[in-house]
Amino acid sequence: MDVTELKNKDDLMMMQSRHAAMGEMINMIAHQWRQPLASISAISGLLSLEVMMDQYEKEHFTQKLDLISELSLELSNTINDFRNFFKEDKVKESTTWRELVEGSIAMIKPVLISKLIKVETVFHENDSFKTYPREIRQVILNLIKNAEDVLVDNAISEPTIWIRTMREGTMRCLEIEDNGGGIPKQIINHIFDPYFSTKMEKNGTGIGLYMSKSIVEKHGKGSLSVYNTRHGACFKIAFPLNS
Ligand SMILES: Nc1ncnc2c1ncn2[C@@H]1O[C@H](COP(=O)(O)OP(=O)(O)O)[C@@H](O)[C@H]1O
Ligand SMILES: [Mg+2]
Incomplete structure (x- = not known):
């Protein structure tokens, strides 16, 4: 294989991973849209009923219309948040582990809440450093999504994700551990390979960890x-302190 082919x-991989990320983005947006959209539809139903019965009061009517505007704004903000989140980074920016982690959690929080998954964070290391924040947030989101998948698939009681940061020698580290039972020995050496997935029947792509x-x-x-703990899998990101 020559270099151009490579x-x-x-x-191609990059494109596929974009597609996968977009699919996930659409799922998360759909999730966050459901509630406000249902409210808008309920309110407008109520208003047209009032009009039909010729029974409406100006102030009440305006209030309800304002509420519809607010809810619509919420819908459009959700889209913008996700757009920004999945943009490419061109330059490195100064940030902290806390900012990166909280930015990722914000995107997926409603889904985690609906699946009763608890997230516990502790930041032993939180100095600022330069990196590509959006890309690292996407990595963190990927790892949280994978944890969510295993916690749901294995119907774990008290599903939990622990996120912690620490300094280890000359590295700043972030660990994401779940209590989903871990990764079987036979496959642990393959999970970072492109297209390796045990979720084929649930349209897993197998490129999340590779990317x-x-x-x-x-x-x-x-x-x-990655390594297994007594609870489940623990993924570890490590950056040199001087990078
Ligand atoms: N937290 C985890 N616990 C158990 N297995 C995991 C975990 N994260 C990843 N894996 C395994 O690694 C495989 C590859 O993950 P990934 O590259 O994200 O692809 P996908 O999620 O599309 O299957 C998964 O199919 C799963 O078998
Ligand atoms: Mg995945």
């Missing part, structure tokens, strides 16, 4: 690794 293959690893390693000069 380059194209990489572009996450390459983002962390190429862009951040860091490492992404």
Whole structure:
């Protein structure tokens, strides 16, 4: 295989991972839209009923219309938030683990709440450092999504995700651990391979971890690794302090 082919293959992977991210984005938007959309439809139903019965009062009517505007704004803000979140980073920016983690959690919080998944965070290391924040937030989101998948699939009681940061020697590290039972020994060496997925029947793509690893390693000069704990899988991002 020559270099041009390799380059194209990489572009293809990048495109596929974009598609997968977009699919997930649409799911999350749909989730966050359901409630306000239902409210808008209920309010407008109420208003047209009032008109039909010729029974409306100006002030009440205006109030309800304002509420509809507010809810519509919420819908459009949701889209903008996700748009921004999935944009590409061009330059490195100064940020902290807390900002990165909280930015990722904000995107997926409604889904986690609806699935009763608890997230516990502790930041032992929180100095600011330069990185590509959107890309790292996408990696963190990927890892949280995978944890969510295993917690739901294995119907874990008290499903929990622990996120913690610490300094280890000359590295600043972030760990994401779940209590989903862990990764079977036979596959643990393959999960970072492109297209490796155990979720084929549920349209898993198998590129989440591959892309996450390459983002962390190429862009951040860091490492992404995994080990099993007594609770489940623990993914670890490590960046050199001086990067
Ligand atoms: N937290 C986890 N616990 C158990 N297995 C996991 C976890 N995260 C990833 N895996 C395994 O790694 C595989 C590859 O993950 P990924 O690259 O994100 O692809 P996908 O999620 O589309 O299957 C998953 O199919 C799953 O078998
Ligand atoms: Mg995945």
